[in-house]
Amino acid sequence: MSQLFPAKQVLGFVFSLLLTTVALTVYFLDMSFTAGMTILLVTAFIQAGLQLVVFMHAGETKDKGAIYTNVFYGLIIALVTVFGTLLAMIWDM
């Protein structure tokens, strides 16, 4: 029975709904820009990670190493691009 019931996926689904709800509070509650942005960023990254691991099976094959290297490489480049842009276009103008 335990093999038939996809506990991991169901829990993952519940958790991702929860994350969505938390993100939605930013719209409904009256909070500062910084607080709102922080909540959105944190929930977005956890959500993305959750999708990759639970629903896109990132860690389940022997290509695990390659997949995670790829994800981290992409993450580093994305962060560098975003923060570099903020630095050049806004913070240091």
Add this chain to the structure above:
Amino acid sequence: MDFFDRFAVPHPSIAIYASMAAIGLTIIAVIAGLTYFKKWGYLWREWLTTVDHKRIGIMYLLSALLMLFRGGVDAIMMRAQLAVPDNTLLDAQHYNEIFTTHGIVMILFMAMPFIMFFMNFVVPLQIGARDVAFPRLNALSFWLFFMGAMLFNISFVVGGSPDAGWTSYFPLAGNEFSESVGTNYYMIAIQIAGIGTLMTGINFITTILKMRAPGMTLMKMPMFTWSALIANVIIVFAFPVLAVLLAMGTLDRQFGTHFFTMDNGGMDMLWANIFWVWGHPEVYILILPAFGIYSEIISTFARRNLYGYKSMVGSMVIISLLSFLVWAHHFFTMGQGALTNSIFSITTMAIAVPTGVKIFNWLLTLRKGKIVFTTPMLYSMHFIPLFTLGGVTGVMLAMSAADYQYHNTMFLVAHFHNVIIPGVVYAMLAGLHYYWPKMFGFMLNEKIGKRTVWLLSIGFILAFMPMYASGLDGQARRMYTYSEAAGFGLMNMISFVGAAIMAIGFVLIVYNIYFSTRYESRDISNDPWDARTLEWSTHTPVPEYNFAILPDVESNEALWDAKKNGHVLFKGDYEKIHMPNNSGIPFIMSCIFFVWGFSFIFSLWIPVIVTTLGIFGCMALRSFEQDHGRYISVKEIEETETNLRGA
């Protein structure tokens, strides 16, 4: 008539009408020729529907050569216009259109397909595979690139060329300052070609990671394959940025959004920023495979293994990361503070270090080698000093404070031509000479080849060295003329002479192809250069399945092992070979994409909707299609093999 007015060229001239006539006549001649010689079936069966990586490679090569001439004509016209002060050969508008299309054609439609040609033709052979991982996707990549390129090229006879520079900076590229559809062509044509490139990136990473011959670990891959792997990794991370950027530009121009406008919260400088987030990695996408080709050629003709294999690989991995960390060096003067500029100055100078490591590795490979001066080797020997010069001026530009002096002058133009011509173009030409016998079964003439190299280098030095000087004297780039009092006349005249000499060099290459096709011996071995890697271990011409038996590999020079150390490459017996079927869908889908793009550019929304449905229809067709490929029987393999061996 109103409807048709939009297709008229906004700034017509005799030259444009002449080109229209020429294009029309060429199309008629091609159609008539194909019909007369009854070649339509052949064309469709053997080329338009092919999924064979070698044929797709050759089609990339033909497109690249075609575009080299289109871009070359642009270049000569620009140099002619600037040759004397106050010249009126071209007016300002024309000059703008020409430098814009020259840049885009040369980078995206000449250099890119040229490296795609090498990757397609060489990588599967070099890793001992029978094709790429996704052959049909590969055909789609090619046709998308091709349709994008053709769409871009009709711009100057239908609706007007883009004229805001190959970088297409906003606000100049916005509706306010670029009213014609030219910049729409830029957005859409590059978008279509870019999707093709992105798919190539995914395809080749998979191919290289998954389809290597038994025994070929990552650190036993030939250097060109390594460089292709790294270049494709950069493609996969950089091209999505371009796609998003072009989509945002399209939204601004055709749907009234305000990403890059100067009012309503838009930020015009953001275009320059995102453009170079893609743009700088792009120049490394071009140069790394070029480095790979040089590595193969230098080790083959120095008759020894490549010096410092591991440091070569290491420096490419570092370059792949660093190439994403330097983009702001393209706009040091845009107004950001000293902190930002210092950070990007340092990362930029850092990237010169791994590049330098590679130069030293080639020099040390040469040091104990027995050098054979063939044409490809001669190109490589001209590459090392000339490219180094370009790298050094790059480091000069990298100093942000000094860049205020160099930026947007001819000095910058000299720098990037100094890295791209000896770096990328020479590699392409060297590789063309090197791989020609494997593709077509005869060599290109060596005597003409070597003269061409000298001609190109002399022309190159005359054409670009004066620009360093006139740039420092203050000659701005992208200016269509200058007054006599400015004193740039002599320098620009020398440049023009140099450009003309280079043009003769390129014509000689065409002559060489013609001459060699007629007179060179067809009696050559499978390995005419005495090379070291697997692509030379199979027959010439290469059978469609590449290798009857997959080779067994023990080092990064498997063929050399087999020739000198008694290593056995092909063990075991023939087995039936599984091959993919040809398919017309990639071609048809790309044609639909062409119509889609054209309609989009002119905001003809009904055809856009219809063709969008068509595109999805093609994808749906593919999803429900049952196609398990076909088998080549052992008997057929035996026949082909005895035939090829007998010849």
